[in-house]
Amino acid sequence: MAGSTDKREPDRGAGLSRERILEAAAQLGARDGLEKVSMRRLAQALDVWPMALYRYFDDKDALLDAVVARATDDVARPDPAAPWREQIRGLLSSAREALGGDALRLGAQLPRALLTPGAVRLADDALRVLGEAGFGAREAPRAWRTLLSYTVGFAAVGTERDADFEYGLQRLLDGLEASLPARSSGRREAVRGRP
Protein backbone atom coordinates (compact mmCIF):
# COMPACT_ATOMS: atom_id res chain seq x y z
CA MET A 1 0.00 0.00 0.00
CA ALA A 2 0.95 3.64 -0.32
CA GLY A 3 3.26 2.66 -3.12
CA SER A 4 2.18 5.28 -5.62
CA THR A 5 5.06 7.74 -5.29
CA ASP A 6 7.66 4.99 -4.93
CA LYS A 7 10.67 6.98 -3.77
CA ARG A 8 11.20 10.29 -5.52
CA GLU A 9 9.47 13.36 -4.08
CA PRO A 10 10.31 12.91 -0.42
CA ASP A 11 7.25 14.85 0.75
CA ARG A 12 4.51 15.69 -1.69
CA GLY A 13 1.20 13.88 -1.94
CA ALA A 14 2.57 11.13 0.26
CA GLY A 15 3.29 11.58 3.93
CA LEU A 16 0.52 11.91 6.42
CA SER A 17 -0.13 14.88 8.61
CA ARG A 18 -2.86 15.95 10.96
CA GLU A 19 -4.09 18.32 8.33
CA ARG A 20 -4.24 15.75 5.56
CA ILE A 21 -6.10 13.35 7.84
CA LEU A 22 -8.59 15.95 8.97
CA GLU A 23 -9.19 17.03 5.41
CA ALA A 24 -9.91 13.47 4.35
CA ALA A 25 -12.14 12.88 7.38
CA ALA A 26 -14.18 16.00 6.72
CA GLN A 27 -14.54 15.04 3.08
CA LEU A 28 -15.60 11.50 3.95
CA GLY A 29 -18.00 12.88 6.54
CA ALA A 30 -19.51 15.31 4.07
CA ARG A 31 -20.10 12.50 1.61
CA ASP A 32 -21.41 9.68 3.81
CA GLY A 33 -22.20 11.37 7.10
CA LEU A 34 -19.81 11.78 9.98
CA GLU A 35 -21.16 8.71 11.78
CA LYS A 36 -19.99 6.51 8.90
CA VAL A 37 -16.39 7.63 9.25
CA SER A 38 -14.36 4.77 10.68
CA MET A 39 -10.65 4.56 11.21
CA ARG A 40 -10.49 1.81 8.64
CA ARG A 41 -12.44 3.61 5.98
CA LEU A 42 -10.56 6.81 6.61
CA ALA A 43 -7.24 4.99 6.37
CA GLN A 44 -8.32 3.40 3.13
CA ALA A 45 -9.23 6.80 1.71
CA LEU A 46 -5.71 7.93 2.56
CA ASP A 47 -4.19 4.78 1.10
CA VAL A 48 -2.64 3.85 4.40
CA TRP A 49 -3.06 1.22 7.09
CA PRO A 50 -5.45 2.07 9.91
CA MET A 51 -2.85 2.13 12.67
CA ALA A 52 -0.93 4.88 10.89
CA LEU A 53 -3.59 7.34 12.01
CA TYR A 54 -2.71 6.73 15.62
CA ARG A 55 0.62 8.48 15.15
CA TYR A 56 -1.36 11.70 14.81
CA PHE A 57 -4.37 11.24 17.08
CA ASP A 58 -4.73 9.44 20.38
CA ASP A 59 -7.92 7.73 19.37
CA LYS A 60 -10.99 8.12 17.22
CA ASP A 61 -12.66 10.53 19.60
CA ALA A 62 -9.71 12.85 19.51
CA LEU A 63 -9.75 12.76 15.75
CA LEU A 64 -13.46 13.50 15.59
CA ASP A 65 -13.03 16.31 18.06
CA ALA A 66 -10.42 17.81 15.81
CA VAL A 67 -12.75 17.55 12.84
CA VAL A 68 -15.40 19.44 14.75
CA ALA A 69 -12.91 22.03 15.95
CA ARG A 70 -11.73 22.52 12.40
CA ALA A 71 -15.27 23.02 11.18
CA THR A 72 -16.00 25.65 13.79
CA ASP A 73 -12.71 27.39 13.06
CA ASP A 74 -14.05 29.18 10.08
CA VAL A 75 -17.03 30.67 11.78
CA ALA A 76 -16.99 34.32 10.76
CA ARG A 77 -15.57 36.85 13.19
CA PRO A 78 -18.08 39.52 14.13
CA ASP A 79 -17.65 43.00 12.68
CA PRO A 80 -17.07 45.31 15.66
CA ALA A 81 -18.60 48.27 13.83
CA ALA A 82 -22.01 46.61 13.59
CA PRO A 83 -24.71 46.84 16.28
CA TRP A 84 -24.41 44.11 18.87
CA ARG A 85 -27.48 42.23 17.71
CA GLU A 86 -26.08 42.09 14.24
CA GLN A 87 -22.72 40.84 15.49
CA ILE A 88 -24.34 38.08 17.51
CA ARG A 89 -26.66 37.20 14.69
CA GLY A 90 -23.76 36.81 12.27
CA LEU A 91 -21.80 34.72 14.71
CA LEU A 92 -24.64 32.33 15.34
CA SER A 93 -25.83 32.03 11.76
CA SER A 94 -22.33 31.13 10.79
CA ALA A 95 -22.02 28.67 13.68
CA ARG A 96 -25.28 27.03 12.76
CA GLU A 97 -24.08 26.47 9.22
CA ALA A 98 -20.90 24.89 10.51
CA LEU A 99 -22.77 22.62 12.91
CA GLY A 100 -25.65 21.52 10.74
CA GLY A 101 -23.75 21.64 7.47
CA ASP A 102 -22.50 18.72 5.44
CA ALA A 103 -19.30 18.25 7.37
CA LEU A 104 -20.96 17.55 10.72
CA ARG A 105 -24.66 17.00 10.26
CA LEU A 106 -25.20 17.35 13.96
CA GLY A 107 -28.74 16.05 13.70
CA ALA A 108 -27.58 12.64 12.55
CA GLN A 109 -25.58 12.15 15.74
CA LEU A 110 -28.48 11.77 18.09
CA PRO A 111 -31.36 9.29 18.27
CA ARG A 112 -33.78 10.25 15.56
CA ALA A 113 -36.76 9.56 17.80
CA LEU A 114 -36.05 12.80 19.54
CA LEU A 115 -37.18 14.68 16.53
CA THR A 116 -40.26 12.91 15.35
CA PRO A 117 -42.26 10.34 17.31
CA GLY A 118 -41.39 11.46 20.81
CA ALA A 119 -41.86 15.08 19.98
CA VAL A 120 -45.35 14.69 18.57
CA ARG A 121 -47.23 14.55 21.81
CA LEU A 122 -45.31 17.52 23.10
CA ALA A 123 -46.00 19.42 19.93
CA ASP A 124 -49.72 18.76 20.16
CA ASP A 125 -49.94 20.23 23.60
CA ALA A 126 -47.62 23.08 22.84
CA LEU A 127 -49.29 24.15 19.63
CA ARG A 128 -52.66 24.23 21.34
CA VAL A 129 -51.32 26.40 24.12
CA LEU A 130 -49.57 28.74 21.73
CA GLY A 131 -52.64 28.99 19.52
CA GLU A 132 -54.77 29.95 22.46
CA ALA A 133 -52.14 32.47 23.54
CA GLY A 134 -52.66 34.30 20.26
CA PHE A 135 -50.01 32.92 17.92
CA GLY A 136 -51.32 32.56 14.39
CA ALA A 137 -51.21 29.47 12.25
CA ARG A 138 -47.92 30.59 10.78
CA GLU A 139 -46.26 31.78 13.98
CA ALA A 140 -47.20 29.02 16.40
CA PRO A 141 -45.13 26.27 14.75
CA ARG A 142 -42.18 28.60 14.41
CA ALA A 143 -42.45 29.63 18.02
CA TRP A 144 -42.62 25.98 19.03
CA ARG A 145 -39.63 25.07 16.93
CA THR A 146 -37.73 27.87 18.58
CA LEU A 147 -38.66 26.77 22.07
CA LEU A 148 -37.90 23.13 21.39
CA SER A 149 -34.58 23.97 19.76
CA TYR A 150 -33.60 25.90 22.82
CA THR A 151 -34.62 23.07 25.11
CA VAL A 152 -32.89 20.35 23.14
CA GLY A 153 -29.80 22.47 22.74
CA PHE A 154 -29.68 23.24 26.41
CA ALA A 155 -30.08 19.60 27.33
CA ALA A 156 -27.29 18.66 24.90
CA VAL A 157 -24.87 21.32 26.03
CA GLY A 158 -25.17 20.24 29.65
CA THR A 159 -27.71 19.32 32.25
CA GLU A 160 -26.61 21.43 35.18
CA ARG A 161 -28.12 24.63 36.47
CA ASP A 162 -31.86 24.81 36.30
CA ALA A 163 -31.59 28.51 36.92
CA ASP A 164 -29.70 29.03 33.66
CA PHE A 165 -32.34 27.15 31.75
CA GLU A 166 -35.01 29.33 33.33
CA TYR A 167 -33.13 32.51 32.53
CA GLY A 168 -32.95 31.75 28.83
CA LEU A 169 -36.47 30.42 28.68
CA GLN A 170 -37.86 33.59 30.23
CA ARG A 171 -35.93 35.79 27.79
CA LEU A 172 -37.21 33.70 24.93
CA LEU A 173 -40.78 33.86 26.16
CA ASP A 174 -40.41 37.63 26.59
CA GLY A 175 -39.39 37.95 23.00
CA LEU A 176 -42.18 35.72 21.79
CA GLU A 177 -44.78 37.51 23.86
CA ALA A 178 -43.63 40.87 22.53
CA SER A 179 -44.28 39.60 19.03
CA LEU A 180 -47.92 38.88 19.79
CA PRO A 181 -50.43 41.12 17.87
CA ALA A 182 -51.85 43.23 20.73
CA ARG A 183 -54.02 41.79 23.50
CA SER A 184 -53.30 41.97 27.21
CA SER A 185 -50.11 40.35 28.35
CA GLY A 186 -50.53 37.25 30.47
CA ARG A 187 -54.10 36.88 31.64
CA ARG A 188 -55.97 33.69 31.79
CA GLU A 189 -59.17 34.43 29.88
CA ALA A 190 -57.85 33.53 26.46
CA VAL A 191 -57.80 29.86 27.37
CA ARG A 192 -60.77 28.61 25.45
CA GLY A 193 -62.62 29.53 22.30
CA ARG A 194 -61.71 31.45 19.22
CA PRO A 195 -63.55 34.76 18.83
Next chain:
Amino acid sequence: MAGSTDKREPDRGAGLSRERILEAAAQLGARDGLEKVSMRRLAQALDVWPMALYRYFDDKDALLDAVVARATDDVARPDPAAPWREQIRGLLSSAREALGGDALRLGAQLPRALLTPGAVRLADDALRVLGEAGFGAREAPRAWRTLLSYTVGFAAVGTERDADFEYGLQRLLDGLEASLPARSSGRREAVRGRP
Protein backbone atom coordinates in the same frame (compact mmCIF):
# COMPACT_ATOMS: atom_id res chain seq x y z
CA MET B 1 -28.92 -19.52 29.47
CA ALA B 2 -32.22 -18.39 30.89
CA GLY B 3 -32.29 -21.63 32.78
CA SER B 4 -33.23 -20.22 36.15
CA THR B 5 -36.97 -20.87 36.09
CA ASP B 6 -36.51 -24.24 34.38
CA LYS B 7 -40.11 -25.10 33.48
CA ARG B 8 -42.73 -24.19 36.03
CA GLU B 9 -44.19 -20.68 36.11
CA PRO B 10 -45.11 -20.28 32.43
CA ASP B 11 -44.97 -16.46 32.56
CA ARG B 12 -43.62 -14.70 35.57
CA GLY B 13 -40.24 -13.10 35.80
CA ALA B 14 -39.30 -14.94 32.64
CA GLY B 15 -40.73 -14.08 29.26
CA LEU B 16 -39.58 -11.05 27.37
CA SER B 17 -41.74 -8.16 26.30
CA ARG B 18 -41.15 -4.79 24.76
CA GLU B 19 -41.75 -3.26 28.13
CA ARG B 20 -39.32 -5.48 29.98
CA ILE B 21 -36.65 -4.82 27.37
CA LEU B 22 -37.17 -1.06 27.43
CA GLU B 23 -37.07 -1.06 31.19
CA ALA B 24 -33.78 -2.93 31.20
CA ALA B 25 -32.35 -0.68 28.49
CA ALA B 26 -33.29 2.49 30.34
CA GLN B 27 -31.80 1.11 33.52
CA LEU B 28 -28.59 0.10 31.79
CA GLY B 29 -28.46 3.48 30.09
CA ALA B 30 -28.95 5.30 33.36
CA ARG B 31 -26.11 3.37 34.90
CA ASP B 32 -23.46 3.36 32.17
CA GLY B 33 -24.70 5.93 29.69
CA LEU B 34 -26.98 5.23 26.78
CA GLU B 35 -24.08 5.01 24.34
CA LYS B 36 -22.74 1.97 26.21
CA VAL B 37 -25.96 0.01 25.72
CA SER B 38 -25.32 -2.76 23.23
CA MET B 39 -27.62 -5.51 22.13
CA ARG B 40 -25.29 -8.04 23.68
CA ARG B 41 -24.99 -6.33 27.02
CA LEU B 42 -28.69 -5.68 27.12
CA ALA B 43 -29.42 -9.30 26.33
CA GLN B 44 -27.05 -10.39 29.05
CA ALA B 45 -28.80 -8.16 31.57
CA LEU B 46 -32.04 -9.88 30.61
CA ASP B 47 -30.44 -13.31 30.80
CA VAL B 48 -31.25 -14.03 27.21
CA TRP B 49 -29.39 -14.42 23.93
CA PRO B 50 -28.90 -11.28 21.86
CA MET B 51 -31.04 -12.35 18.94
CA ALA B 52 -34.06 -12.74 21.17
CA LEU B 53 -34.37 -8.96 21.25
CA TYR B 54 -35.02 -8.90 17.54
CA ARG B 55 -38.42 -10.49 18.09
CA TYR B 56 -39.49 -7.22 19.64
CA PHE B 57 -37.53 -4.56 17.78
CA ASP B 58 -36.44 -4.36 14.16
CA ASP B 59 -32.95 -3.26 15.06
CA LYS B 60 -30.95 -1.40 17.61
CA ASP B 61 -32.00 2.00 16.32
CA ALA B 62 -35.66 1.12 16.70
CA LEU B 63 -35.01 -0.04 20.23
CA LEU B 64 -33.16 3.15 21.12
CA ASP B 65 -35.92 5.21 19.56
CA ALA B 66 -38.39 3.44 21.79
CA VAL B 67 -36.27 4.15 24.84
CA VAL B 68 -36.28 7.83 23.97
CA ALA B 69 -40.00 7.82 23.26
CA ARG B 70 -40.61 6.15 26.60
CA ALA B 71 -38.55 8.74 28.39
CA THR B 72 -40.47 11.60 26.81
CA ASP B 73 -43.76 9.92 27.56
CA ASP B 74 -43.81 11.07 31.10
CA VAL B 75 -43.30 14.69 30.33
CA ALA B 76 -45.94 16.50 32.37
CA ARG B 77 -49.11 17.60 30.62
CA PRO B 78 -49.67 21.33 30.86
CA ASP B 79 -52.36 22.63 33.21
CA PRO B 80 -54.92 24.40 31.01
CA ALA B 81 -55.90 26.76 33.81
CA ALA B 82 -52.44 28.30 34.02
CA PRO B 83 -51.28 31.27 31.92
CA TRP B 84 -49.77 30.23 28.62
CA ARG B 85 -46.22 31.09 29.59
CA GLU B 86 -46.52 28.92 32.63
CA GLN B 87 -47.88 26.02 30.62
CA ILE B 88 -45.06 26.22 28.12
CA ARG B 89 -42.52 26.63 30.85
CA GLY B 90 -43.71 23.51 32.61
CA LEU B 91 -43.75 21.52 29.41
CA LEU B 92 -40.21 22.46 28.52
CA SER B 93 -38.72 22.13 31.97
CA SER B 94 -40.13 18.67 32.12
CA ALA B 95 -38.88 17.86 28.63
CA ARG B 96 -35.42 19.10 29.47
CA GLU B 97 -35.27 16.82 32.47
CA ALA B 98 -36.29 13.87 30.35
CA LEU B 99 -33.71 14.65 27.67
CA GLY B 100 -30.74 15.55 29.77
CA GLY B 101 -31.54 13.22 32.65
CA ASP B 102 -29.85 9.98 33.52
CA ALA B 103 -31.80 7.85 31.11
CA LEU B 104 -30.72 9.70 27.98
CA ARG B 105 -27.85 12.03 28.76
CA LEU B 106 -28.30 13.72 25.44
CA GLY B 107 -25.03 15.56 25.79
CA ALA B 108 -23.03 12.35 25.70
CA GLN B 109 -24.39 11.51 22.27
CA LEU B 110 -22.60 14.20 20.35
CA PRO B 111 -18.90 14.95 19.85
CA ARG B 112 -17.66 16.51 23.04
CA ALA B 113 -15.52 18.99 21.12
CA LEU B 114 -18.68 20.88 20.36
CA LEU B 115 -18.93 21.94 23.91
CA THR B 116 -15.44 22.89 24.95
CA PRO B 117 -12.52 23.55 22.61
CA GLY B 118 -14.46 24.54 19.51
CA ALA B 119 -16.77 26.75 21.46
CA VAL B 120 -14.07 28.73 23.16
CA ARG B 121 -13.23 31.07 20.33
CA LEU B 122 -16.91 31.71 19.73
CA ALA B 123 -17.44 32.38 23.39
CA ASP B 124 -14.60 34.89 23.51
CA ASP B 125 -16.05 36.93 20.73
CA ALA B 126 -19.59 36.62 21.94
CA LEU B 127 -18.88 37.56 25.53
CA ARG B 128 -17.02 40.64 24.43
CA VAL B 129 -19.90 41.73 22.23
CA LEU B 130 -22.46 41.06 24.94
CA GLY B 131 -20.37 42.86 27.52
CA GLU B 132 -20.16 45.91 25.33
CA ALA B 133 -23.87 45.72 24.68
CA GLY B 134 -24.47 46.20 28.39
CA PHE B 135 -24.81 42.71 29.81
CA GLY B 136 -23.21 42.46 33.21
CA ALA B 137 -20.65 39.93 34.34
CA ARG B 138 -23.40 37.67 35.59
CA GLU B 139 -25.80 38.05 32.67
CA ALA B 140 -23.44 37.86 29.71
CA PRO B 141 -22.46 34.20 30.17
CA ARG B 142 -26.06 33.23 30.74
CA ALA B 143 -27.16 35.11 27.68
CA TRP B 144 -24.45 33.41 25.67
CA ARG B 145 -25.37 29.99 26.98
CA THR B 146 -28.94 30.68 25.96
CA LEU B 147 -28.00 31.79 22.47
CA LEU B 148 -25.64 28.87 21.94
CA SER B 149 -28.15 26.37 23.25
CA TYR B 150 -30.69 27.65 20.78
CA THR B 151 -28.22 27.46 17.93
CA VAL B 152 -26.97 23.98 18.75
CA GLY B 153 -30.50 22.78 19.31
CA PHE B 154 -31.69 24.20 16.05
CA ALA B 155 -28.79 22.66 14.17
CA ALA B 156 -29.51 19.31 15.79
CA VAL B 157 -33.24 19.34 15.16
CA GLY B 158 -32.76 20.01 11.46
CA THR B 159 -30.80 22.15 9.09
CA GLU B 160 -33.54 23.43 6.82
CA ARG B 161 -35.14 26.84 6.75
CA ASP B 162 -32.87 29.72 7.50
CA ALA B 163 -35.94 31.85 7.98
CA ASP B 164 -37.07 29.75 10.92
CA PHE B 165 -33.69 30.10 12.55
CA GLU B 166 -33.84 33.85 12.07
CA TYR B 167 -37.34 34.05 13.51
CA GLY B 168 -36.37 32.39 16.76
CA LEU B 169 -33.08 34.21 17.01
CA GLN B 170 -34.80 37.57 16.66
CA ARG B 171 -37.36 36.69 19.35
CA LEU B 172 -34.57 35.59 21.61
CA LEU B 173 -32.57 38.75 21.00
CA ASP B 174 -35.73 40.79 21.65
CA GLY B 175 -36.11 39.13 25.00
CA LEU B 176 -32.47 39.60 25.88
CA GLU B 177 -32.46 43.22 24.81
CA ALA B 178 -35.53 43.91 26.89
CA SER B 179 -33.68 42.62 29.94
CA LEU B 180 -30.92 45.19 29.51
CA PRO B 181 -30.75 47.82 32.32
CA ALA B 182 -31.80 50.94 30.43
CA ARG B 183 -29.73 52.58 27.71
CA SER B 184 -30.81 53.25 24.14
CA SER B 185 -31.78 50.21 22.13
CA GLY B 186 -29.44 49.33 19.26
CA ARG B 187 -27.06 52.19 18.51
CA ARG B 188 -23.43 51.80 17.76
CA GLU B 189 -21.77 54.12 20.24
CA ALA B 190 -21.62 51.63 23.06
CA VAL B 191 -18.86 49.75 21.31
CA ARG B 192 -15.91 50.79 23.39
CA GLY B 193 -15.31 51.89 26.93
CA ARG B 194 -17.11 51.38 30.16
CA PRO B 195 -18.53 54.61 31.65
Next chain:
DNA sequence: ACCCTCCCGTGTACGGCGTACACTAACCGT
Protein backbone atom coordinates in the same frame (compact mmCIF):
# COMPACT_ATOMS: atom_id res chain seq x y z
C1' DA C 1 31.86 6.06 5.54
C1' DC C 2 29.89 4.22 9.31
C1' DC C 3 26.50 3.22 12.78
C1' DC C 4 22.99 4.51 15.74
C1' DT C 5 18.82 6.40 16.72
C1' DC C 6 14.40 7.90 15.85
C1' DC C 7 10.30 8.24 13.27
C1' DC C 8 6.65 6.55 10.42
C1' DG C 9 4.03 3.38 8.49
C1' DT C 10 3.22 -1.96 8.35
C1' DG C 11 1.30 -6.16 9.83
C1' DT C 12 -1.05 -9.16 13.03
C1' DA C 13 -4.22 -9.97 16.54
C1' DC C 14 -8.00 -9.56 19.91
C1' DG C 15 -12.32 -8.65 21.77
C1' DG C 16 -16.67 -6.45 20.94
C1' DC C 17 -20.23 -5.01 17.92
C1' DG C 18 -24.93 -5.52 14.96
C1' DT C 19 -27.46 -8.86 12.90
C1' DA C 20 -28.67 -12.72 9.01
C1' DC C 21 -30.13 -17.31 9.19
C1' DA C 22 -31.26 -21.90 10.47
C1' DC C 23 -32.89 -24.34 14.20
C1' DT C 24 -35.59 -26.35 18.28
C1' DA C 25 -38.60 -26.66 22.16
C1' DA C 26 -42.88 -25.34 24.04
C1' DC C 27 -47.59 -23.98 23.42
C1' DC C 28 -52.06 -23.66 21.20
C1' DG C 29 -56.67 -24.47 18.97
C1' DT C 30 -58.77 -28.07 16.77
Next chain:
DNA sequence: ACGGTTAGTGTACGCCGTACACGGGAGGGT
Protein backbone atom coordinates in the same frame (compact mmCIF):
# COMPACT_ATOMS: atom_id res chain seq x y z
C1' DA D 1 -53.21 -36.42 18.88
C1' DC D 2 -51.36 -33.15 15.91
C1' DG D 3 -49.88 -29.40 12.72
C1' DG D 4 -48.85 -24.52 13.05
C1' DT D 5 -47.16 -20.69 15.50
C1' DT D 6 -44.26 -18.46 18.50
C1' DA D 7 -40.16 -17.45 21.54
C1' DG D 8 -35.73 -18.07 22.36
C1' DT D 9 -31.17 -20.65 20.89
C1' DG D 10 -26.91 -21.18 18.47
C1' DT D 11 -23.72 -20.18 14.85
C1' DA D 12 -21.56 -17.27 11.76
C1' DC D 13 -20.01 -13.14 9.17
C1' DG D 14 -18.11 -8.83 8.46
C1' DC D 15 -17.30 -4.65 10.61
C1' DC D 16 -15.30 -1.90 14.33
C1' DG D 17 -11.39 0.38 17.58
C1' DT D 18 -6.94 -0.35 18.88
C1' DA D 19 -2.69 -2.87 21.55
C1' DC D 20 1.65 -4.36 20.19
C1' DA D 21 5.75 -5.80 17.85
C1' DC D 22 8.20 -4.93 13.82
C1' DG D 23 10.99 -3.00 9.61
C1' DG D 24 12.94 0.20 6.79
C1' DG D 25 14.59 4.52 5.62
C1' DA D 26 16.26 9.25 6.83
C1' DG D 27 19.46 12.13 9.57
C1' DG D 28 23.15 13.23 12.54
C1' DG D 29 27.47 12.52 15.19
C1' DT D 30 31.89 10.54 14.82
